[in-house]
Amino acid sequence: xxxxxxxxxxxxxxxxxxxxxxxxxxxxxxxxxxx
Numbered sequence: 732x733x734x735x736x737x738x739x740x741x742x743x744x745x746x747x748x749x750x751x752x753x754x755x756x757x758x759x760x761x762x763x764x765x766x
Contacts, residue, residue, distance in 0.1 A: 732747050735747055
């Protein structure tokens with residue numbers, strides 16, 4: 732997280748955790764193409 736915080740100093744550690752949590756949640760969903 733240190734590199735991200737250095738590159739984007741306006742972010743807080745909680746912002747990064749929230750983004751990672753959202754990404755993990757999105758990867759749990761399965762999207763099936765319509766036939």
